[in-house]
Amino acid sequence: MEKYLTPTYYIDSDHPKVLEFAGRNCNPVETDIQKAVSLYYAVRDGxxxxxxxxxxxxxxxxxSSVLNKGYGFCVAKAVLLAACARSMKIPARLGFADxxxxxxxxRLKKLMGTDVFMYHGYTELFLNNIWVxxxxxxxxxxxxxxxxxxxxFDGTKDSIFHVFDKKGNRHMEYVKEYGSFADLPWDTIIATLxxxxxxxFKELEMRSTDFSAEALTENQ
Incomplete structure (x- = not known):
């Protein structure tokens, strides 16, 4: 488990700001599951x-860079959750899937040219002797x-995709798994993307400054 607890260049769990963020969102007397759940929601909504x-x-x-910016895409947020978990002595690694x-x-669909997102990222946490x-x-x-x-996320079972939207329509589907990684394979991911x-990556002027507002406009 040592490699899933050790800081890396990307998962810089020993960075002061990561330590402060994780400590602020966890109670030291909580169980590992409680800490993991608290960190999950802190990263998800914070x-x-x-x-x-x-x-x-x-x-x-x-x-630490993701934390400084206050935003990121799925892989970036998965990296931050892994770093926060490791800072609390909870083994953590990364998983990816298309x-x-x-x-x-x-707007985003036009930029990407497809509805398939490659290397969608999530975090795997070792809790109660299983990877979740x-x-x-x-x-x-x-x-x-x-x-x-x-x-x-309750710390006991996988929480990886939106199967249905609020109206019961089928939503997200995993089509290819890449496995688990102790560190971020960024060179491979960015080259693929x-x-x-x-x-x-060429038409930067098409990128929105507020994805959430964009979503609200389209889904009202």
């Missing part, structure tokens, strides 16, 4: 989901604006 924030520089994907019917808007998956990506306000039920979504 850090805004922004799919327009993907940029190549490695430093942008450090947990998903269809991801939370999307017409948690996806802290989509904050409550954003889910409400999309008319999608927010993902809840840049190859498959070239317009996203």
């Amino acid at each position: 850090i805004r989901y922004n799919p327009y924030s993907i940029v190549p520089p490695k430093k942008s994907m450090k947990a 998903v269809k019917n991801h939370l999307n808007t017409e 998956k948690a996806t802290p990506a989509f904050n409550l306000e954003l889910c409400n604006n999309f008319n999608v039920k927010p993902l809840e 840049m190859q498959n979504y070239p317009r996203y």
Whole structure:
């Protein structure tokens, strides 16, 4: 388990700001499950989901950088949750998958050219001797604006995708799994994204400054 507890360049769980954020959102007398749940909601709702924030520089994907910005896309938020968990001595690693019917808007769909999101990221936490998956990506306000039920997490079972929206329509679907990683394979991820979504990285003026407001406008 040592490699799932050790700080890395990206999962910088020893950074003062990560330690402060995790400590502020956890009670030292709580169980590991209680701490994990508290950290999940702190990252889910305290850090805004922004799919327009993907940029190549490695430093942008450090947990402490995500915390400083206050926003990030799914992989960035998964990295932050992993760092917070490790700072609380909870083993954590990263998981990735390609998903269809991801939370999307017409603007973002045009930029990506598809409804398949590659390398959607989530966190895996070792709790009560099992690995449990948690996806802290989509904050409550954003889910409400999309008319999608927010993902809840209780520390005992996987919480990885929105199967149905609030109207009962099928929503997110996992189509390919990449497995689990002790650290962020950023070089592989960003190369894949840049190859498959070239317009996203070239037409920067099309990126929105407020994805949540964009979602609200389309889903009213």
